[in-house]
Amino acid sequence: MAIDDLLDEHEQSVRLQQWLRKNGGSILLGLLLGLGLLGALNWYQGHRARQGMAAADGYTAAVDAINAGSADAAAKVDAIGTPAYKALAMLHLARSQVAAGKSAEAIATLKKIDTKDTELRELTDVRLARLYTETGSAKQAISLLAPRKTPDALEALGDAYAADQQLEAARKSYSDALTHMDSASASRQVVELKLTQVGGTPVVKAEAP
Template sequence: MAIDDLLNEHEQSERVRSWLQKNALGLFGGVALGLGLIWGWQWWQKSHHENRVAAGETYASAIKALETDPAKAKTAVAALPPGSEYAALASLQLAKTQVDADQRDAAIATLRGIKTEDAAVASVARERLARLLTDGGKPQEALKLLGAPQSAGAWEAKGDAHKALSQLDQARAAYAKALAQLDAGSPDRRLLELKLTDAGGTPSNPDGKT
């Protein structure tokens, strides 16, 4: 190897040593920060997983209480993380249990308290609440709650509210829209057809023919 090459290598190594001395603090700080972020992320994942497992166990306990000890079910449901999917689903089941026990007002309160970002769960809660409001003599409030329905069940609930108000034209229109969203083999078609007939309408076949 030539002398010039050796000098260049020595010069390069000195430059590297000098750069490391000047930037050592920053390098170590960056490494420490990176390790801290990795540890923080792992801790968050572990904590999040443990919280979900705990919530799942609490949900299972709440559902068991609904089946075996309804008197304690409300407390069990209340122990679930507010706003979680577990809390919303358990509250839906609690409301059903309350309806079965002829506790309509309690069921209404339970459904009103459901907070969820899941659009499907929110839609089911809104639909069930509207039905209970209509059954409880508050069809106007049910209509306001339903707004512009997106599902067959919500359209049916809207039809029920209109019928309770003797608004038969609107009721027939709502029932017809509900039927239009159901498959020919749906078990809900027969009841909807009866409701439409009772409101003065004529059910159409699934192919659109009367």
């Protein structure tokens, strides 16, 4: 039988009081630290939430300025502190610059986008490559997109090869894009037409039984 089982209630009470006197300070400190950490965690979560709301507000203000053609639109985009929101706003700004015939400014905007998001990075690169091709810099577009394997990237790569008169490479890129596209994709007919224009023949997918 354990020693504690032989102690009566009085002895156990005395031992508990002695232990508390000896260790009560550290217990209280631990409780305070725990409460402090909990408070700090709640503050941090609230701080992040407030930052997120501020970033969203900054993004909305920037997009509104871009749509309105405001002179300070670019400054509002630069002022956005959250990378994801800033990248999205810069994509919007670049699109408006293209619409205004300012391709060089759009290229500069897209080149400044810094994001670790894979999908956002590819969207940026595809748009930048299309602008390179349209402005006579097809080789830069090819260099930028050569590693990409998604349908949009392969289509844009095919456009760059076609503009650079590398028709065999263009045919391959368009064909590869089609193999990754759903048969019901809205852009499939466009890619098939591009493939035909560079001397290729679209392969009709067999319907599943």
